[in-house]
Amino acid sequence: xxxxxxxxxxxxxxxxxxxxxxxxxxxxxxxQLSAFYAKxxxxxxxxxxxxxxxxxxxxxxxxxxxxxxxx
Numbered sequence: 001x002x003x004x005x006x007x008x009x010x011x012x013x014x015x016x017x018x019x020x021x022x023x024x025x026x027x028x029x030x031x032q033l034s035a036f037y038a039k040x041x042x043x044x045x046x047x048x049x050x051x052x053x054x055x056x057x058x059x060x061x062x063x064x065x066x067x068x069x070x071x
Contacts, residue, residue, distance in 0.1 A: 017029070
């Protein structure tokens with residue numbers, strides 16, 4: 001059996017999650033986590049845009065691209 005070692009961030013989230021007692025509280029946590037990650041992504045995209053690594057031309061190249069595996 002493999003032992004899982006949690007990092008400090010994982011331990012903190014697990015400890016906080018142990019206090020969730022209702023579905024409403026769980027949904028609120030999910031919303032907060034989603035907002036947190038959305039903000040991080042926005043900041044990273046802004047950095048890419050400002051650095052020139054991402055621009056309108058690259059965005060247009062991806063518009064209409066299909067990356068799904070065909071079966």
